[in-house]
Amino acid sequence: MRKVSRLGHEARLGWSLVAPALSVIALIAIFPLGWTFWESLHLHELRMPWLGKPFVGLANYIEIAKDPRFWAALGHTAFFTVVSISLELMIGLFLALAMNRVFRGRGFVRAAVLVPWAIPTVVAALLWRFIFESQGGIANALLVKAGFLQEPMVWFIQTSTAWVPVILADVWKTTPFVALLLLAGLQNIDLTLYEAAAVDGANAWWQLRHITLPLLKPAILVTLIFRTLDGFRVFDLIYVLTGGGPGTSTEPVALYTFNALLQNLRFGYGSALSVVIFAITFGLALFYVRGLGVRLGGDES
Amino acid sequence: MFLASCGRAPNPNETVLTFSGSALGAEGTLVAKQLKRFMELNPGVRVELQRTPDDASQRHQLYVQWLNARVGNPSILQLDVVWTPEFAAAGWVLPLDKYAPPRAEFFPATISANTWAGKLYALPWFADVGLLYRRTDLVPNEPKTLEEMVAQARAAMSRRGGPKYGIVSQGARYEGLITGFVEYLGAFGGRIIDDKGEVVVNRPEAVRALEFMRDELYKSQVAPLDVLTWHEEEARFAFQNGNAVFMRNWPYPVAAMSDTAQSKVAGKFTVSPMPASGTAPNGHSTAALGGAQLAINAYTDHPDAAYKLIAYLTAPEQMLERAVAVGQYPTRPALYSDTRMRGAIGIPLENARRAIESATPRPVTPIYTELSEILQIELHRALVRQVEPTEALNSAAARINALIERTGMRKLMTAGTHTE
Secondary structure, eight states: OHHHHHHHHHHHHHHHHHHHHHHHHIIIIIHHHHHHHHHTTBOOBTTOGGGOOOBOTTHHHHHHHHOHHHHHHHHHHHHHHHHHHHHHHHHHHHHHHHHHSOOTTHHHHHHHHTHHHHSOHHHHHHHHHHHHSSTTSHHHHHHHHTTSOSSOOOGGGSHHHHHHHHHHHHHHHHHHHHHHHHHHHHHTSOHHHHHHHHHTTOOHHHHIIIIIHHHHHHHHHHHHHHHHHHHHTOOHHHHHHTTTOSTTTTOOHHHHHHIIIIISOBHHHHHHHHHHHHHHHHHHHHHHHHHHHHHHHHHHO | OOGGGTTOOOOTTSEEEEEOSOOSHHHHHHHHHHHHHHHHHSTTEEEEEOOOOSSHHHHHHHHHHHHHTTOOOSSEEEEETTTHHHHHHTTOBOOOGGGOOOGGGSOHHHHHTTEETTEEOOEEEEEEEOEEEEETTTOOSOOSBHHHHHHHHHHHHHSTTOOSEEEEOOOSSSHHHHHHHHHHHHHTTOOSBOTTSOBOTTSHHHHHHHHHHHHHHHTSOOSOGGGGGOOHHHHHHHHHTTOEEEEEEOSTHHHHHTOTTTOSSTTSEEEEOOOBOSSOTTOOOOEEEEEEEEEEBTTOSOHHHHHHHHHHHTSHHHHHHHHHHHOOBOSOGGGGGOGGGTTTSSSOHHHHHHHHHTEEOSOOOTTHHHHHHHHHHHHHHHHTTSSOHHHHHHHHHHHHHHHHHHTTHHHHHHHSSOOO
8 A cells, every 4th residue: 555655656756747848748749730630620721711711520631632743742752762861871881881990080081071961951952953953054064074965954854854963962961961870880889799700701791791780770770760751851952953843743742731831821731731741750750660679679689 | 120210209199001012222212212202291191111021922921921810010012913812802902992093094904903803902003014025136126926036036046156045934833934824825815714714724725825835945946945944033144145036034134134244235135025926816915914013901990091102102203203213114004105204114115015015914813823833833744745735734724623613713703703
């Protein structure tokens, strides 16, 4: 009896101690989320007050499900995420391995590599836009000179070529971040493992496959979570570079939502889109955290 | 912040109006001057200047948020030409009919753009109009048809040392693409929405107009593919540097392009209205209409004083002063024969007047912004050759019809008398 009541007391104290934090979370995360969800069940067009603000249940979600532009945007987002992250991981791993070696000026190189990451996305996007824009642009001039192109081309009017500057810009900007996360992971690996492997006659490739990569898995998974969620919410880069064009063939879901919500001021429909994006990113995060948890448990045993 | 109110103590008997409008640089000086004169003429009325973003879509967003919250300031709103029906249908601006505004003194197109359901909701302050710029040293004669324009462009390009581009314009996926399309559409006798409110943007005339635009890019190749990513400024740079024979643009570049310090074409260009197609019997020379309107905020406490200020700012004297000071086109045809206007806008007055007379409002409907977004996407898809023009326009028409249904516009339009 006594023990229970003391536990109850401690629990109460515990709750009262975390109450301020919980109420802040409720205020800044749960309340807006709940409001957005409530809004998404209404027809609410800010520029059409004559429609009123009737409760429409799931009508906005049904409109989303039937909207080919939404599904296309989802496809573009997935494409962008998968392609850019694959490249970033490969190049990032390469950079991390290089930076992990002992050489003179290592500190300088590590700092220098971070420069693209430090540049604001909009500025980086404008930079890449300038490089690829117009037939007299830098990219065209270099590619023609090197013989890769017969004549200058207009990159932003074909879907396949419009993706090139977008992916390049993202890889350029984010690879340093990936490399740094992986470098942190590499430095946690016990060097004696490599010594032991070397004594056993393992070559560099074998060491990479059987020591480095398995032990780097937690760092890789953390990187993947960050980058997938970022990739899924991509907005400013594409907004500046292609504006979602040509047509809407590079438009990601975040841009489509921005358009519905802030250009067309369709608060109901736009809120429903926001809820859908939230559900998808939440699902992805859950999937990764679970995946990560399982692997970590496996490593420990 | 409150330029016009500096150094005055608040007076409870004063009527206080707030005015929001373009107020940067020379325009700001002019507005302050005119507001001051208005206050001297109307003792007991004080006008405060309220800053709003210069960017149109930002200003629009801000207005909509304020009006949803029923805020009475600014008491006078500066509306873009395509916003008036939206604000009118929403009940955010007041009809002006009871003040008997002098409608007949303005260009008819500028009045119909501001008319919704038979009532006038704003007075045109200054006009913007799509113009065809031409290099007079390469093409001395104004083209009478679109076909002649293309031929002239080709001939000038193929001459030794001729410019590399024939016709430059705004082809990126944004509102500018619609203004250009409206001009070709009119040239072929097509429309987006007809007088009965039917969506007719997929009729044969419209398809031919879009095909003509596409052929300029791929067949006659007088337009560079770059224009599909261009806005006003890129077109101006190309023309100003002597790289183009023709340019479609608004009046604003005239000043910079007439300046020999920065322009290679100073003294070598003129403007005229966009020509009609020579192959379309119902086609007519068409210019897209832009510009600013002044309207009364429906939530203001002083609508009568607000109208007085609007009437003052749109009166001939103030409009003339504006044209001379900042080169903005008056919306009153009478001013174009006023001798004081000579030299004010840098191009022959007669050509400017003809262009405004050929101006057609974009569809006058409260759902314009979303209608325009649909068209921007479909037109761009056709021009980058993702789809055929017919398919693009059929899809646009279907989506515009769906938009009309969704927003209850069908009912609203039959209640009104004016659709385009």
